[in-house]
Amino acid sequence: MRKVAVIGVGQSKFGELWDASFRDIVLSAGIEAIEDAGLEGREIEALYIGNMSGGRFLAQEHIAALIADYSGLAELHIPCTRVEGADASGGMALRQAYLAVASGLHDIVIAAGAEKVTDVGDKAMEILSSGVDREWEVFNGATLASLFAMMARLHMDEYGTRAEDLAMVSVKNHRNAVKNPKAQFRREISIDIALNSPYVAEPLRMFDCAPVSDGAAAVILASEEVARKYTDTPVFIEASSQASDYIALHSRRDITTMDAVVFAAREAYKKAGIEPDDIDVAEVHDSFTIAEIIAYEDLGFAEKGKGAELIREGVTELDGDIPVNPSGGLKACGHAAGATGVRQAVEIVLQLRGDAGERQVDAERGLTLNIGGTGATAVVTIFTR
Amino acid sequence: MLPRFWRKIKQRYNLIATKCENCGTYYYPPRNLCPKCRRKSKMVEVRLSGKGEVLSYSVVHDVPENMKEQKPYVVALIKLDEGPVITSQLVCEPREVRRGMKVKAAFRRCGEEGEAGIIYYCTKFIPE
Amino acid sequence: MKGGESKGGKIGIVSYGTYIPVYRIKAEEIARIWGEDGETISKGLGIKQKSIPALDEDTATIAVEAAREAVSRAGIDAKEIDAVYVGSESHPYAVKPTATIVGEAIGAGNDYFAADLEFACKAGTAGIQICFAMAKAGMIRYGLAIGADTSQGAPGDPLEYSASAGGAAYIIGRKNVVAEIEATLSFTSDTPDFWRREGQPYPRHGGRFTGQPAYFRHITSAARKIMEETGLKPSDFAYAVFHQPNGKFPTRVAKMLGFSKEQISPGLVVPYIGNTYSGSSLLGLAATLDVVKAEDRILLVSFGSGAGSDAFVIKATDAIEELNRKPGVWEKIEKGIYVDYGMYVKLRRKIRMA
Numbered sequence: 001m002r003k004v005a006v007i008g009v010g011q012s013k014f015g016e017l018w019d020a021s022f023r024d025i026v027l028s029a030g031i032e033a034i035e036d037a038g039l040e041g042r043e044i045e046a047l048y049i050g051n052m053s054g055g056r057f058l059a060q061e062h063i064a065a066l067i068a069d070y071s072g073l074a075e076l077h078i079p080c081t082r083v084e085g086a087d088a089s090g091g092m093a094l095r096q097a098y099l100a101v102a103s104g105l106h107d108i109v110i111a112a113g114a115e116k117v118t119d120v121g122d123k124a125m126e127i128l129s130s131g132v133d134r135e136w137e138v139f140n141g142a143t144l145a146s147l148f149a150m151m152a153r154l155h156m157d158e159y160g161t162r163a164e165d166l167a168m169v170s171v172k173n174h175r176n177a178v179k180n181p182k183a184q185f186r187r188e189i190s191i192d193i194a195l196n197s198p199y200v201a202e203p204l205r206m207f208d209c210a211p212v213s214d215g216a217a218a219v220i221l222a223s224e225e226v227a228r229k230y231t232d233t234p235v236f237i238e239a240s241s242q243a244s245d246y247i248a249l250h251s252r253r254d255i256t257t258m259d260a261v262v263f264a265a266r267e268a269y270k271k272a273g274i275e276p277d278d279i280d281v282a283e284v285h286d287s288f289t290i291a292e293i294i295a296y297e298d299l300g301f302a303e304k305g306k307g308a309e310l311i312r313e314g315v316t317e318l319d320g321d322i323p324v325n326p327s328g329g330l331k332a333c334g335h336a337a338g339a340t341g342v343r344q345a346v347e348i349v350l351q352l353r354g355d356a357g358e359r360q361v362d363a364e365r366g367l368t369l370n371i372g373g374t375g376a377t378a379v380v381t382i383f384t385r
Numbered sequence: 386m387l388p389r390f391w392r393k394i395k396q397r398y399n400l401i402a403t404k405c406e407n408c409g410t411y412y413y414p415p416r417n418l419c420p421k422c423r424r425k426s427k428m429v430e431v432r433l434s435g436k437g438e439v440l441s442y443s444v445v446h447d448v449p450e451n452m453k454e455q456k457p458y459v460v461a462l463i464k465l466d467e468g469p470v471i472t473s474q475l476v477c478e479p480r481e482v483r484r485g486m487k488v489k490a491a492f493r494r495c496g497e498e499g500e501a502g503i504i505y506y507c508t509k510f511i512p513e
Numbered sequence: 514m515k516g517g518e519s520k521g522g523k524i525g526i527v528s529y530g531t532y533i534p535v536y537r538i539k540a541e542e543i544a545r546i547w548g549e550d551g552e553t554i555s556k557g558l559g560i561k562q563k564s565i566p567a568l569d570e571d572t573a574t575i576a577v578e579a580a581r582e583a584v585s586r587a588g589i590d591a592k593e594i595d596a597v598y599v600g601s602e603s604h605p606y607a608v609k610p611t612a613t614i615v616g617e618a619i620g621a622g623n624d625y626f627a628a629d630l631e632f633a634c635k636a637g638t639a640g641i642q643i644c645f646a647m648a649k650a651g652m653i654r655y656g657l658a659i660g661a662d663t664s665q666g667a668p669g670d671p672l673e674y675s676a677s678a679g680g681a682a683y684i685i686g687r688k689n690v691v692a693e694i695e696a697t698l699s700f701t702s703d704t705p706d707f708w709r710r711e712g713q714p715y716p717r718h719g720g721r722f723t724g725q726p727a728y729f730r731h732i733t734s735a736a737r738k739i740m741e742e743t744g745l746k747p748s749d750f751a752y753a754v755f756h757q758p759n760g761k762f763p764t765r766v767a768k769m770l771g772f773s774k775e776q777i778s779p780g781l782v783v784p785y786i787g788n789t790y791s792g793s794s795l796l797g798l799a800a801t802l803d804v805v806k807a808e809d810r811i812l813l814v815s816f817g818s819g820a821g822s823d824a825f826v827i828k829a830t831d832a833i834e835e836l837n838r839k840p841g842v843w844e845k846i847e848k849g850i851y852v853d854y855g856m857y858v859k860l861r862r863k864i865r866m867a
Contacts, residue, residue, distance in 0.1 A: 398617055398618045399617075432620070454568050455568055476567065491578070492574050492581070492618055493567075494568075494570065494574060495569070503609075504571075504606070506574065506614060506618075
């Protein structure tokens with residue numbers, strides 16, 4: 001397998017983008033990436049796009065064809081593929097693109113992720129719940145938030161994680177997002193505000209839950225040899241791994257652990273020949289604050305049950321030992337389902353290049369963790385300079 | 386939704402599980418294939434007792450449209466006596482729920498396809 | 514009308530089950546909203562409070578819970594139940610039977626007779642007569658007859674104080690009979706004392722017309738006829754159960770027929786749970802069966818508007834002492850969660866939603 005590098009990144013603003021259609025936001029991210037890479041566009045040999053539910057949000061399937069059409073790639077008749085894995089769609093699309101280049105099949109490939117959720121009004125939450133078990137979780141009364149809430153309840157009872165710890169994750173991510181011009185929410189909040197916000201599904205409150213956002217992101221991958229023609233600062237994908245687990249929370253081995261994350265992370269570290277300690281910065285899937293704390297543990301940054309200590313001790317702040325979610329994460333940057341996994345990659349690449357502006361951290365190696373639903377899919381990607 | 390709901394009426398009304406006779410594991414919701422045994426699966430139908438205890442729970446405030454009347458309601462992960470863990474609405478006062486609480490099956494309405502559509506009945510749980 | 518006397522072996526009740534939803538509202542609370550005097554109303558109707566179904570309960574769920582209890586107590590395989598009849602005036606569907614929902618929920622299989630019945634408050638006892646006849650004819654091993662309702666009363670109407678929710682299920686057969694049905698007959702006439710037109714949300718009634726020409730005429734006619742045909746007198750009965758639209762009518766008709774307060778007392782549930790319509794006399798019967806001893810006789814006379822009364826002479830056998838009769842009806846009556854009128858109208862969906 002060849003070494004694969006990122007030669008261009010692009011991202012739309014995340015949020016309620018009333019003026020922009022799905023086609024508009026995908027294109028804006030794609031063009032930004034192409035310009036960043038210094039390409040004309042015809043160099044691209046394949047497209048992979050992560051999109052969770054064009055069918056229900058837009059009554060549109062065949063998303064890859066639509067985007068290929070709008071971006072001019074259909075003119076070139078290149079292969080375009082939509083990848084779906086709930087809100088891991090973006091990370092999965094990135095992985096497919098990586099495999100296409102690493103295997104030698106293609107030299108330059110674009111991986112994108114996009115979701116337009118605000119055209120369906122208040123149906124968005126119900127549509128997002130299609131990432132969990134419709135027959136036996138949703139039909140029986142579970143909402144996505146309530147599933148993470150049940151994980152949180154157990155984590156709090158078993159390991160002493162507190163509501164304050166969850167609030168601190170939210171506070172950190174909001175503070176980071178102030179420095180991210182593309183983020184949806186760019187105002188700091190206090191622990192008090194978080195702890196007094198209305199309950200969504202106890203014990204999770206409004207500030208424990210990522211919003212439902214429109215957004216798109218794109219990265220352009222190239223083989224090492226080709227990359228060096230376009231950039232002096234390629235960022236390499238050192239490892240890419242993906243794992244699955246039972247779709248329903250009730251089928252999992254341990255409700256407070258996402259085995260898919262543990263598995264994927266272990267694989268990725270092994271492929272890269274590193275330890276969790278070697279990660280300098282990470283973008284993890286904080287669809288709910290508890291997911292970030294569990295991620296600390298499942299990624300090996302902390303022992304099982306001790307995730308809360310990292311946030312309490314400031315270890316994952318921008319100025320901490322391992323900054324997590326410098327972009328603001330899903331909570332403050334916004335969570336655009338299929339786009340998120342690619343947006344995370346964009347952030348890590350910017351960080352490793354030194355292009356992260358006010359939220360720049362000192363890092364040589366970064367990691368992204370993108371999760372589908374309550375952990376049935378996990379994609380871990382490790383980037384290095 | 387009609388045929389899809391109808392297909393599982395037996396399993397929803399009565400907690401009809403499947404058991405893999407190869408490894409002895411009970412599955413509810415029922416499975417056609419034992420994930421542990423895969424090709425060696427030998428699945429048979431078994432009716433569960435309907436007894437269990439609360440493994441975890443959440444009081445839902447941000448409720449889906451079809452549950453608006455019941456806000457706030459309790460959803461729980463319930464460990465059934467025979468082994469499987471299921472997700473179910475727990476019909477009780479939100480302040481009553483405790484982890485480890487003993488619960489039992491009850492026959493309730495779970496929804497409807499609008500005022501003129503069919504009514505979904507299923508098993509929910511209540512305190513023992 | 515000939516009394517159906519059983520020859521050659523006892524036919525009767527093999528088991529029974531009941532279900533009463535837990536929510537309650539006091540008559541005073543309803544009176545408060547409508548500017549009436551709670552104590553006066555309560556005393557006048559002989560009703561202190563009534564039962565209310567939860568938002569996810571209806572006649573089908575109540576029927577299932579009662580039926581499951583009956584099946585469990587009987588200790589039989591539900592596949593031996595060869596007939597299911599559910600009587601109600603608040604079936605969840607106008608077209609699509611409750612009986613098949615019950616049949617599926619108890620695991621009756623596919624080989625059973627089934628239909629829903631409507632005859633106002635006596636649809637449940639009509640089901641018992643049908644099962645009795647089928648058992649007598651040797652067509653069925655066991656029959657399941659259920660009376661259950663989640664009746665509605667129009668806001669501000671006197672019926673709002675009494676219309677409540679609950680049900681009882683009876684397994685009828687020839688084996689292990691705990692209470693023999695010695696005789697049964699019906700007195701029927703076309704008397705529109707209380708009715709509901711198709712599509713209307715609330716029933717209407719004839720006010721005082723529901724008394725003498727309806728309730729009293731049919732109950733006394735049926736009761737007297739069955740006592741005449743069986744040669745029995747009130748003193749031959751340990752207990753009597755009459756349909757309970759309120760707390761006054763059954764007491765008065767008992768007196769008219771020569772029964773004492775003590776005889777009707779165990780079965781007089783209406784002051785505490787209201788009128789459960791098709792469940793009414795059957796819950797009264799269940800509460801009475803909870804306490805009978807072997808050889809005790811019960812006179813059961815139901816009444817359904819429209820109108821008719823089904824009368825039964827029931828005699829407990831030795832086997833009643835072996836039947837698990839707990840939790841009893843009065844124990845369930847005591848388990849109440851009280852709500853105010855606002856919660857009541859929400860639970861009963863009397864609020865016009867968007």
